[in-house]
Amino acid sequence: MAANKRLTQRDIARLAGVSQATVSLVLNGAASAEGRIPQETRDRVHKAIRETGYVADPVARKMAKGLNRILGVFTYEPAFPSAQADFFTPFLLGIEEAAQDLGYDLLLLTGAASGTERKIFGSNTRLRLADGCLILGREFDHRELERLVAGDYPFVAVGRRDDAGGPVPYVGGDYASGTAALVDRARELGHTRIAYVGPSGGAESIIDRWAGFSGAIAGLHLVAHIEAVGQDGAKNLDFLIASGATAVFFTELADAIQVDAVARERGIDVPGTLSIVVLGNHIRAAQTGRRFTSYSIPREEMARAATQMLVRRVEDDAPIEQILLPCEPVEGETLGPALPTKN
Secondary structure, eight states, rough: OOOOOOOOOOHHHHHSSHHHHHHHHHHOOTTTHHHHHHHHHHHHHHHHHHHHGGGGOOOOOOSSGGGGOEEEEEEESSSSSSSHOOOOOOOHHHHHHHHHHOOOEEEEEEOSSSSSSSTTTTTTOOOOGGSSEEEOOSSOHHHHHHHHHHHHHEEESSSSOOOOOOOOOOEOHHHHHHHHHHHHHHHHHOEEEEEESSOOSSSSSHHHHHHHHHHHHTTSEEEEEEEOOOOOOHHHHHHHHHHHEEEEEESOOHHHHHHHHHHHHHTOOOTOOOOEEEEEOOOSOOOOSSBBEEEEHHHHHHHHHHHHHHHHHHHHHHOOOOOEOOOEEOOOOOOOOOOOOOO
């Protein structure tokens, strides 16, 4: 048989010496096949499949239940540039590990073939090559999410997502509870004048951080809120010091690093004069030798759990689940007791 010829059920039937209908019954695991097809016949069909590599064909529906045993992975942002590697790599590691354990291959989907904006439902989408898809990204296209929710294609979002015409299956991090716990810790250390650097709206992960923060500050004074991220560190520090804040919460590690560096250049003690808390290491990569007080985002665990959830949906038609994993506190060295108030 020519090496470049795509195998068909008819080819398998000829090699096994059976009818095409018999091959179809064996491949699809039909319950009636157990009694109607002798074991020796089924063994011949499976032997022909193994020897020809027919099972590995990613297009034909040839495994039990018609599965290719391939999971798609779609990211709304490029997954591999070094600027975002710190953000996506743990997710990809968790997905790969879980897929291997569950006996699935992975197909990385890059979206629409033309233009720079990634789309799940591009003109040349190959979504159906995979049995289901894991979707990652800071922000999703809401119209595409609505289309997925309304359809019958199995998918799971990595990260909490608001309803999109119906509930969205997801595994996310509990940023709200993690953030609230850090506010409580600052309160225990005597901080009453606090600041926040980061937006209050946007992606669900940003909204959850703000919800956890704003819900936990009762009795404290929010003396400064800088909505923009990526601003000049010296400018941010000037504003924070002028506000009288003793503890500042950053949504972005990169912004915290800049303010900390400028503070040290000026001889401002962190955390002696100003405490810094980081609400997880987000998408803008940054490296520092400083151990910031923060919480850990369980990215690998989220990805593994999302992959396991997707397989349950693919194999068992499991109902929609929504899971939030805890973000455990990281003690760090940048949150300390508030200075005594001067009379």
